[in-house]
Each structure stands twice: as structure tokens, then as C-alpha cells.
Amino acid sequence: MVWGENCLTWHDEIDGENMRKWQPGPVPDNHHIMTTWHEHEELDEVFEFAQCCAQHPIAEVVSTLIIHIADNDDRAAMLARFDKAGASQE
Secondary structure: OEEOOOHHHHHHHHHHHHHHHOOOOOOOHHHOOOOOEEOOOOHHHHHHHHHHOOOOOOOOOOOOOOOOOOOOOOHHHHHHHHHHHHHOOO
């Protein structure tokens, strides 16, 4: 799930790189990367979606990797928001 201004570009790049890796054939099912983009949603909504709705068609989703690209390091705040989104689902 990509979020933020112009996040569709990241979505397209992730999909494109995975397809290029497996050319000339299709991407094997067990290497498929499902991407979604959320440019006009609140970050907390995206985190909630990641925790309660995100699924892979073959594998169980057991962990989430958050890659935060920004000018400032606010890792603690990001992780707190992610944890809060998960707590609201309990």
C-alpha cells in the first residue's frame, strides 16, 4: 500500500519492476505483489486497511514492512499510528 502525494508513481514502479523481473513470462503466483495506492485517504485509514483487510491470495500475511520516505525521521510516530490502527480493530 502506497500513500501520499503522487503515490500512484510508486505503485506503478513496484508493479513494473516485478513484471520486468519475470519477463518474458508472467509473474508466478507465489511472487505476485499486490499494490494499492491511497493518495486521497488519511494515513490512519490506510494503516487500518493494512491491519484488518490486506490479504494475499496464497500466503498468510504475518508481518508488515513500513517504508517511510521523508525529509524527517518520525519513525516513532509512524509506528504509534500503525499500532493504534490495529488496536482499534480488537
